[in-house]
Amino acid sequence: xxxxxxxxxxxxxxxxxxxxxxxxxxxxxxxxxxxxxxxxxxxxxxxxxxxxxxxxxxxxxxxxxxxxxxx
Numbered sequence: 817x818x819x820x821x822x823x824x825x826x827x828x829x830x831x832x833x834x835x836x837x838x839x840x841x842x843x844x845x846x847x848x849x850x851x852x853x854x855x856x857x858x859x860x861x862x863x864x865x866x867x868x869x870x871x872x873x874x875x876x877x878x879x880x881x882x883x884x885x886x887x
Contacts, residue, residue, distance in 0.1 A: 824881045831874050838867050 841864055849857035 824878060827874075827878055827881065830872070831878060834871060834874070835868065838864060838871070839868075 841860060843855045845860045845864070848860070
């Protein structure tokens with residue numbers, strides 16, 4: 817049925833959204849820093865680092881989930 821979504825499909829979309837939000841935040845960070853607010857930019861960069869670190873775990877988890885559902 818076309819309306820059925822697997823857990824891995826949903827999680828993959830969430831991961832893609834996370835990457836898109838990360839990119840958007842970086843664009844805003846660059847703008848804020850150019851406007852003379854380096855402290856705010858530094859704070860956002862710290863949060864972006866956490867997002868980036870977690871993205872690797874999410875990607876690995878998705879690969880495992882897809883691998884276990886394929887067999």
